[in-house]
Amino acid sequence: MQVRVLEAFVVPEPELQALAGELRTRYGRDDLDLSVAAPARPPEVEAHESMTALSYAVPELVRNALEAEAEGIDGLMVDCMADPGIEVLRETVSIPVLGPGITSMQVATLLGRRFSLLVTTDFSSRYFHEYARRTRLNARLASCRQVDIPPEQLQAESGHTLQALTEAAVQAVESDGADTLILCCTGFAPFSARLGEALDARGLSVPLIDPFAVTLNALAMLIHSGLSHSGIAFPATAISAQHRH
Structure with missing residues (x-):
């Protein structure tokens, strides 16, 4: 294949x-x-x-x-x-x-009741709010939480990226009511395992979707x-x- x-x-x-x-x-x-x-x-x-x-x-x-x-x-x-x-x-x-966008969101609806998107910038937040509306998934969208780092800088500032992702993920679960999280940039994929560990350490047992x-x-x-x-x-x-x- x-x-x-x-x-x-x-x-x-x-x-x-x-x-x-x-x-x-x-x-x-x-x-x-x-x-x-x-x-x-x-x-x-x-x-x-x-x-x-x-x-x-x-x-x-x-x-x-x-x-x-x-x-x-x-x-x-x-x-x-x-x-x-x-x-x-x-x-x-x-x-x-x-x-990966629509696929990840549809998979999220199979795993929980409300999902949050961890996004890069304000543009992404606005884009995915509208994308969820167009695909009729907005009723299941808890929030878009942004890290304010452009995609091209994610690896260059990896320590800051992981910290920002962790903070955004915690806020999505504890403040927005998300029970499932999506790494809403394929550039986030290398951080998936470490972010999962950080969430587990905080006792937050939520599916973390790697879009790839x-x-x-x-x-x-x-x-x-x-x-x-x-x-x-x-x-x-x-x-x-x-x-x-």
């Missing part, structure tokens, strides 16, 4: 190979062959957290999705919690496409089950038909 992770933003080639190796180490399964593709063009805007950046990401995601399907890849995951272009990709390719883990495993489940998105909900477009012929 071959799954390709589609980066929404440019990743230099050496870093891309390192990322692929890191993902295989952290999320690899015997039946899962993971690969990564990133946009070939330089970024159109500097800040990733903007509607403009998310919009510019879509054409390159489409290009990489079409290439993946032509290569025989079995399923696709977009590496961005905002799920840019998910519906477009589903009209473009026939293989299953999942975004749940999305890749959900994708594997769909592939194993022979399922993909509905052709009625997401009818093929001219570009997908032309590419297949």
